[in-house]
Amino acid sequence: MIVTDDIGARRGANVDTVDRVQMPSGPVQPTAQRDLFDTAIEQFHIAADVIGLDDDMRRILEVCQTELTVNFPVEMDDGSVQVFTGHRIQHNNGPGPTKGGIRYHQDVTIGEVRALAMWMTWKCAVVGLPFGGAKGGVRVNPKLLSQSELQNLTRRYTAEISSMIGPTRDIPAPDVNTNPQIMAWLMDTYSMQVGYSVPGVTTGKPLVLGGSAGRNEATGRGCVFAIESAAKALDLDLSSTRTAVQGFGNAGSIAAGLMADGGSRVVAVSDSRGGTANPAGLDLAAVHEHKRRTGSVIGFAGGEDISNREVLEVPCEVLIPAALENQIDADNATRIQARIVAEAANGPTSPGADDILYDRGIFVIPDILANAGGVTVSYFEWVQAIQAFPWTESDVNTRMREIMDRAFAGVHETATTHGTHMRTAALVRAIGRVAEFTRVRGIFP
Numbered sequence: 001m002i003v004t005d006d007i008g009a010r011r012g013a014n015v016d017t018v019d020r021v022q023m024p025s026g027p028v029q030p031t032a033q034r035d036l037f038d039t040a041i042e043q044f045h046i047a048a049d050v051i052g053l054d055d056d057m058r059r060i061l062e063v064c065q066t067e068l069t070v071n072f073p074v075e076m077d078d079g080s081v082q083v084f085t086g087h088r089i090q091h092n093n094g095p096g097p098t099k100g101g102i103r104y105h106q107d108v109t110i111g112e113v114r115a116l117a118m119w120m121t122w123k124c125a126v127v128g129l130p131f132g133g134a135k136g137g138v139r140v141n142p143k144l145l146s147q148s149e150l151q152n153l154t155r156r157y158t159a160e161i162s163s164m165i166g167p168t169r170d171i172p173a174p175d176v177n178t179n180p181q182i183m184a185w186l187m188d189t190y191s192m193q194v195g196y197s198v199p200g201v202t203t204g205k206p207l208v209l210g211g212s213a214g215r216n217e218a219t220g221r222g223c224v225f226a227i228e229s230a231a232k233a234l235d236l237d238l239s240s241t242r243t244a245v246q247g248f249g250n251a252g253s254i255a256a257g258l259m260a261d262g263g264s265r266v267v268a269v270s271d272s273r274g275g276t277a278n279p280a281g282l283d284l285a286a287v288h289e290h291k292r293r294t295g296s297v298i299g300f301a302g303g304e305d306i307s308n309r310e311v312l313e314v315p316c317e318v319l320i321p322a323a324l325e326n327q328i329d330a331d332n333a334t335r336i337q338a339r340i341v342a343e344a345a346n347g348p349t350s351p352g353a354d355d356i357l358y359d360r361g362i363f364v365i366p367d368i369l370a371n372a373g374g375v376t377v378s379y380f381e382w383v384q385a386i387q388a389f390p391w392t393e394s395d396v397n398t399r400m401r402e403i404m405d406r407a408f409a410g411v412h413e414t415a416t417t418h419g420t421h422m423r424t425a426a427l428v429r430a431i432g433r434v435a436e437f438t439r440v441r442g443i444f445p
Helices: 036-051 055-061 110-126 147-161 180-194 218-234 250-261 284-294 351-359 373-387 393-418 422-441
Strands: 066-075 081-092 098-105 132-139 170-174 242-246 265-271 274-277 304-306 318-321 340-342 363-365
Touching: 036 055, 036 110, 036 351, 036 422, 055 422, 066 110, 066 147, 081 098, 081 110, 081 147, 081 170, 098 110, 098 180, 098 373, 110 132, 110 373, 110 422, 132 147, 132 170, 147 180, 170 180, 170 373, 218 250, 218 318, 218 340, 218 363, 218 373, 218 393, 242 250, 250 265, 250 284, 250 318, 265 284, 351 363, 363 422, 373 393, 393 422
Parallel strands: 098 132, 098 170, 242 265, 242 318, 318 340, 340 363
Antiparallel strands: 066 081, 081 132, 265 274, 274 304
């Protein structure tokens, strides 16, 4: 079924989500909040104006090529049946097979998935990967499902979207609330349908099934690589900096640990329930242990409880938004005190806030560059699967650093040339690359 309605987007990227009552599995009602796809389109046209992109090319690139919405039944442990809604959207396949994660969240909407698919196209393009962008999601609170129910949902959703995916067509990966085990079920379901094992149909798999060493740490590590490049450009000594991280999930916690390893003092972290701060620096090992025991960083004895919003405003040199979208807006952008904002999450900064931060001299490393380490190592995993030749973690990290360093240098040069902030510069490079693919390939028939 091709979807034509636009529904308000609610939630974002690498984040620990809040436990809440299971929402109905039917269509989402529109909300007053701005649709995330509107933000993606606004960003697109800002960059398109810089390079003078013609109207015909804009019409091609501002829409998603293929959109599938499925409503599918799942048998629950008590024998009852629930119907869930899922999406798989491919924004653009000009550069090659499409690539993008699958998220399980109670607030998944079609508008959100469209935006994330578009951003995946630009993300792959800005680091030079031979992929277009895609995204998928199921509207469900997975914390309310048993392991068997989660497997049933994954296998049925995979079967519903199997006509769209494949190692040379569209390659899913983990995202919010999905993990290597879910990717293993996806791979097995697809493989059973085609009659042979297809490890290249997904990335983020367990190592035993052809997953890549270093994939779990890739998003956080790539973000720190980008921060290191920015620090060199700004002549900033990271060993004497303070770091704050909003979102102490996979990407945020790994980035925080790597920043601490490099000598930066981590002064604040948060998860979906709230945050903890200590100007003298947090003991991250103790924070991890506290969160393991209690389920949250709030109440940590070595820090003072603060809100998620307050984490963004603490005095620091490096701020890493690694949680939800739309966290830095025109209201709080004037209170951000960081020198560098590195977006480990997708879409945490509004277009209006971008201009405010730029005018204030705050250096923003945009999401499509800052968190591209994850898709870069997913590309490595796909290559390893196609070749049936695994790499060492050292090889993975070395090659990822080369790609991230090269991408940062190109975006920074473009920002300097055009006199614009880094997000627009990244989009200028990405959109220009995809537009060139489109021009060269032409329109069929």
